[in-house]
């Protein structure tokens with residue numbers, strides 16, 4: 001045995017060496033003439049990469065890498081464009097992202113015609129009979145009104161004409177009414193003879209025909225025939241979410257919670273080879289039967305050629321800052337006596353944390369307020385003490401880690417707990433967060449990215465989509481400017497907490513990969529790692545701050561395949 005072990009590595013080395021020097025087996029693909037940031041400290045910059053199948057086989061100058069080309073090598077010339085490792089979104093809700101895309105957003109339409117156009121567009125390419133759902137329209141906000149109106153509301157006729165074969169239901173911005181087209185009313189069995197339910201009204205014209213408007217409880221007549229989320233809508237939602245992520249340069253997405261149904265769907269996509277982005281999902285920590293199944297079978301890592309991993313659990317310690325649900329040590333500055341609240345009972349969080357660690361699962365807990373962050377760190381620490389040999393490389397995470405008591409900030413590094421932040425939330429929320437927390441707490445403990453990084457903690461980044469758009473560019477911009485998307489205030493909020501561009505890129509690449517135990521296969525451009533890349537229209541590492549938001553994703557490459565390319 002001893003001899004064998006000694007010899008094998010030597011043999012392996014020789015074989016690899018030989019195939020490289022002779023180029024008997026040239027690269028499948030070469031991406032060249034690129035401005036590459038590799039996020040690999042030993043070779044930070046490069047101009048070209050060579051790939052075999054889904055893996056990087058060479059990184060270097062154009063000359064060095066072109067040496068790997070052969071007759072069958074496909075060459076992609078980026079014409080000097082900037083390329084980084086594929087971006088990793090560290091916290092998003094993929095099904096929510098998809099369902100958000102499925103529902104047509106009518107909040108900003110200016111006329112009934114515009115509404116009809118949007119619905120009509122949404123129905124294109126969707127099989128006949130599939131429901132088209134929308135939300136947010138309000139006729140009082142329109143600049144021009146529809147020709148036919150009953151009781152101040154438009155009637156369904158022109159909508160039904162434009163979209164005859166798909167049932168349509170569009171919720172009013174108020175939530176108290178909705179507009180159905182003829183197909184939807186036909187499916188619901190609503191006719192001239194239909195009677196109003198208690199507490200609701202089917203709007204009818206002078207001849208007694210339904211106008212398409214359903215008020216209050218009458219909405220139920222349509223809603224009850226709108227298919228609940230089912231396999232078909234789930235499939236559509238997941239497809240849309242994948243396309244949406246790819247458009248935003250995302251090659252890997254860390255999904256913040258999934259149930260049996262979601263995982264079954266992910267596996268179906270994996271088997272059919274249509275995952276597109278690499279998905280790493282947390283299990284819903286509220287679902288004991290799901291957890292018990294996984295405790296018995298263990299984590300699932302790198303399924304379908306590294307397109308699906310299930311190895312972590314999502315828990316919730318508190319609510320959100322906006323609704324004063326974030327759990328604070330001291331009262332809210334703008335609500336005396338209010339401290340926010342705990343969401344999942346702490347004893348449940350403790351139990352699942354201990355069981356998760358014991359069974360080889362990574363635990364990720366939502367914590368926004370300083371009290372929630374402290375309680376979660378306390379539980380994590382107790383679990384690490386209870387199972388010391390399971391805790392040597394646990395990668396436990398706090399999701400959001402938005403507001404941390406200064407005493408607890410160093411504990412992230414001390415306990416090796418990862419801070420999974422969403423920089424874009426600072427950009428969106430900081431203007432009013434100061435009212436909730438007051439100056440002292442904002443300065444000392446809110447969105448303290450730089451302090452966390454400098455204390456040695458691993459910080460990873462994301463958007464919490466669909467809460468925010470899944471735009472890595474917006475979150476990158478927020479990370480380095482600490483400004484709102486309108487560019488305010490000058491110099492940024494609490495500028496000492498800005499990330500450098502290198503740090504921000506790491507939060508979206510190598511560190512994010514570490515947050516999922518994937519730094520050996522992702523997060524930097526180096527030989528042996530997966531060929532996942534994001535290509536941009538400009539150099540996001542050097543353009544001035546005020547031009548960062550103009551950065552566009554030109555190409556998204558996953559496993560060596562170009563899965564998104566921006567059309568000019």
Ligand SMILES: [Zn+2]
Nearest residue numbers: 091093256464
């Ligand atoms: Zn979330």
